Amino acid sequence: xxxxxxxxxxxxxxxxxxxxxxxxxxxxxxxxxxxxxxxxxxxxxxxxxxxxxxxxxxxxxxxxxxxxxxxxxxxxxxxxxxxxxxxxxxxxxxxxxxxxxxxxxxxxxxxxxxxxxxxxxxxxxxxxxxxxxxxxxxxxxxxxxxxxxxxxxxxxxxxxxxxxxxxxxxxxxxxxxxxxxxxxxxxxxxxxxxxxxxxxxxxxxxxxxxxxxxxxxxxxxxxxxxxxxxxxxxxxxxxxxxxxxxxxxxxxxxxxxxxxxxxxxxxxxxxxxxxxxxxx
Amino acid sequence: xxxxxxxxxxxxxxxxxxxxxxxxxxxxxxxxxxxxxxxxxxxxxxxxxxxxxxxxxxxxxxxxxxxxxxxxxxxxxxxxxxxxxxxxxxxxxxxxxxxxxxxxxxxxxxxxxxxxxxxxxxxxxxxxxxxxxxxxxxxxxxxxxxxxxxxxxxxxxxxxxxxxxxxxxxxxxxxxxxxxxxxxxxxxxxxxxxxxxxxxxxxxxxxxxxxxxxxxxxxxxxxxxxxxxxxxxxxxxxxxxxxxxxxxxxxxxxxxxxxxxxxxxxxxxxxxxxxxxxxx
Numbered sequence: 277x278x279x280x281x282x283x284x285x286x287x288x289x290x291x292x293x294x295x296x297x298x299x300x301x302x303x304x305x306x307x308x309x310x311x312x313x314x315x316x317x318x319x320x321x322x323x324x325x326x327x328x329x330x331x332x333x334x335x336x337x338x339x340x341x342x343x344x345x346x347x348x349x350x351x352x353x354x355x356x357x358x359x360x361x362x363x364x365x366x367x368x369x370x371x372x373x374x375x376x377x378x379x380x381x382x383x384x385x386x387x388x389x390x391x392x393x394x395x396x397x398x399x400x401x402x403x404x405x406x407x408x409x410x411x412x413x414x415x416x417x418x419x420x421x422x423x424x425x426x427x428x429x430x431x432x433x434x435x436x437x438x439x440x441x442x443x444x445x446x447x448x449x450x451x452x453x454x455x456x457x458x459x460x461x462x463x464x465x466x467x468x469x470x471x472x473x474x475x476x477x478x479x480x481x482x483x484x485x486x487x488x489x490x491x492x493x494x495x496x497x498x499x500x501x502x503x504x505x506x507x508x509x510x511x512x513x514x515x516x517x518x519x520x521x522x523x524x525x526x527x528x529x530x531x532x533x534x535x536x537x538x539x540x541x542x543x544x545x546x547x548x549x550x551x552x553x554x555x556x
Numbered sequence: 557x558x559x560x561x562x563x564x565x566x567x568x569x570x571x572x573x574x575x576x577x578x579x580x581x582x583x584x585x586x587x588x589x590x591x592x593x594x595x596x597x598x599x600x601x602x603x604x605x606x607x608x609x610x611x612x613x614x615x616x617x618x619x620x621x622x623x624x625x626x627x628x629x630x631x632x633x634x635x636x637x638x639x640x641x642x643x644x645x646x647x648x649x650x651x652x653x654x655x656x657x658x659x660x661x662x663x664x665x666x667x668x669x670x671x672x673x674x675x676x677x678x679x680x681x682x683x684x685x686x687x688x689x690x691x692x693x694x695x696x697x698x699x700x701x702x703x704x705x706x707x708x709x710x711x712x713x714x715x716x717x718x719x720x721x722x723x724x725x726x727x728x729x730x731x732x733x734x735x736x737x738x739x740x741x742x743x744x745x746x747x748x749x750x751x752x753x754x755x756x757x758x759x760x761x762x763x764x765x766x767x768x769x770x771x772x773x774x775x776x777x778x779x780x781x782x783x784x785x786x787x788x789x790x791x792x793x794x795x796x797x798x799x800x801x802x803x804x805x806x807x808x809x810x811x812x813x814x815x816x817x818x819x820x821x822x823x824x825x826x827x828x829x830x831x832x833x834x835x836x
Contacts, residue, residue: 394767414764443764453759456752457766461773467805468744469831470824471798472736474805479733483834484694484723486737487674491835492772493741498832501825505818512813518751519810523803525747525754530799533792538785544750545781551749552778554763555771 278303280336282351284317284326286397287368288342289405291438292322297407300437305332316402333358338430341367346506349378356384364427366391366434370454370503371510372418372447380422389431390418390447392454393440398498411439418447455514460522462496462504463515469497558583560616562631564597564606566677567648568622569685571718572602577687580717585612596682613638618710621647626786629658636664644707646671646714650734650783651790652698652727660702669711670698670727672734673720678778691719698727735794740802742776742784743795749777 277300281288284306295301306323307330308314314326330351333339339355341348348369355365356379366389369375379388393415397404415435420428435442445453472494476482508515532541557580561568564586575581586603587610588594594606610631613619619635621628628649635645636659646669649655659668673695677684695715700708715722725733752774756762788795812821 392765394765396767396769413767416765443761445761445765449759449761450765453762453765456755456759456762457770460751461748461769463806463809464744464748464773466825466828467802467809468741469828470808471740471802471805473827473830474801475736475798479729479736481723481725481729482733482736485672485674485696485725485730485733486834487676487693489676489741489776490737492775493744494831495772495835496769497828498835499825499829501822501829504825505822508813508821509816509818512816516810516813518755519806519813521754522747522751523806523810525751526743526799526803526806528750529743529747530796530803533788533796533799536789536792538789541788542781542785545746545779545784547753548746548749548777549779549781550753551774554766555775555778 277301277338278305278336279338279340280305280307280333281323281340281342282307282330282333282355283341283343283347284308284313284322284402285342286400286404287393288340289317289320289322289402290407290409291340291342291368292317293405293407294410294438295434298437300434305336307332313402320402320405322402322405330354330358337363338434339363339365341365341369344503344506345369345371345375345510348375352378352388353382356382356388359384359387361387363387364389364430366431368393370458370507372416372450374510376419376422376447385422386424387427389423389427391431391435392416392418392450393435394458398496400500400503413440415440415442416445416450417442418445418450420444451511452514455511455518459507459511459515460518462499463508463519464522465494465496469494557581557618558585558616559618559620560585560587560613561603561620561622562587562610562613562635563621563623563627564588564593564602564682565622566680566684567673568620569597569600569602569682570687570689571620571622571648573685573687574690574718575714578717580714585616587612593682600682600685602682602685610634610638617643618714619643619645621645621649624783624786625649625651625655625790628655632658632668633662636662636668639664639667641667643667644669644710646711648673650738650787652696652730654790656699656702656727665702666704667707669703669707671711671715672696672698672730673715674738678776680780680783693720695720695722696725696730697722698725698730700724731791732794735791735798739787739791739795740798742779743799744802745774745776749774
């Protein structure tokens with residue numbers, strides 16, 4: 277299948293690698309406005325051709341939008357304007373509500389499938405692409421009924437080809453859930469990194485003691501603002517709700533410390549330990 | 557060298573494994589009040605002998621205290637009472653201020669060396685022991701001048717034998733630093749786990765979307781309260797200070813979201829990105 281990937285960074289590049297290895301994408305065009313990224317994508321042999329011209333999507337059976345989510349919003353009408361009724365467009369952005377609204381507002385919106393493969397790293401750009409990024413992970417397809425069945429089927433086959441399982445959510449439900457299980461983790465990491473970096477100004481040796489636990493909780497603080505600012509902007513309301521609840525949770529621990537109520541503190545830890553059900 | 561390890565869980569057990577492999581510990585006695593742990597430690601071949609009798613430390617050149625930090629406080633006078641002036645006692649607890657105070661208050665306190673190997677996992681018990689847990693990591697020796705030079709040297713050789721680098725801190729400084737780079741990470745993870753688990757009561761499918769980012773930030777929420785409650789209790793004041801600063805950091809992001817001030821939000825992320833200097 278001939279596939280055009282717009283935005284050939286961490287996600288677009290990893291998809292390209294996985295599609296190639298799976299044999300699912302036999303000709304891949306990488307479209308990117310960033311000349312350095314185009315060059316890197318060719319040097320890394322992520323795709324067969326690169327271009328900056330959006331017109332190139334006319335040749336593709338499937339167009340994948342893998343840019344930051346603010347750029348996706350702007351691309352959707354341009355891309356849908358260019359395609360015919362046999363082509364399929366999908367996005368892989370971390371927010372779905374606004375994106376589906378814009379896509380569904382277009383007369384060719386039925387050719388669009390909104391998805392979110394739940395995988396990533398704190399790195400970005402073509403050089404961050406990993407062939408195994410998606411294998412064994414889960415992807416979301418949202419508002420399935422709004423898209424043509426053949427379009428959904430094409431997207432399902434693609435995800436299956438790269439080893440992903442598929443779940444179906446409503447786009448609004450997706451945005452609330454990802455606020456909890458992805459977006460808030462990033463804000464929590466950014467905040468933790470800031471807290472410790474600010475302390476470092478007076479305590480130069482503080483990072484001598486940073487071990488694996490610290491690394492794991494602040495890893496996401498390395499994430500690219502170009503990716504994350506548009507996500508927080510588009511999912512602001514849900515993220516705000518979670519942020520309030522999270523501050524409330526942390527404040528509970530604070531209050532118990534102030535009161536030296538270590539029995540209740542223990543009860544909260546035991547409750548939190550239930551996360552073992554989820555992680556393994 | 558004949559070494560007694562009191563508390564043969566994650567840390568004590570991992571030390572045992574590493575000491576054996578390094579050839580540094582040619583006879584290891586595991587002392588533990590928990591019968592199941594003693595049995596497990598033998599079944600896993602972590603040590604040469606197990607016992608519940610503290611008197612067994614009389615045979616050892618070096619005694620390692622590797623229990624939760626509240627138990628360490630109680631053990632220090634008992635253990636120092638039992639040893640002679642050639643034996644050495646060290647602890648590997650995550651707090652150092654109270655422990656050094658108690659040790660230094662004993663007439664044989666000069667035979668005691670306070671340490672904190674900066675390594676661990678979210679698991680506990682003998683079965684969690686890993687031979688490579690400490691290799692390539694950093695350990696702290698605190699208040700070095702309070703201990704006999706030969707005792708410090710014995711402890712330094714042990715850490716070098718298992719592949720650790722050594723830094724020297726004052727115990728109070730250690731407790732402030734670990735509040736920032738270890739203790740707060742755990743509270744942040746516990747709180748994040750609670751936040752999402754509470755939401756799950758209404759949103760059953762929320763964890764379908766939990767990916768690697770979430771896993772990394774809540775991993776520590778699996779940690780054992782028996783280990784962590786005594787740490788928070790002993791380091792309460794420093795942890796409270798950090799908790800206030802952390803809540804303040806998170807609140808900054810909240811305020812910017814409320815104001816939709818995404819330019820300043822971006823500036824904060826770019827600041828947080830500097831954590832790349834530390835992690836790699």
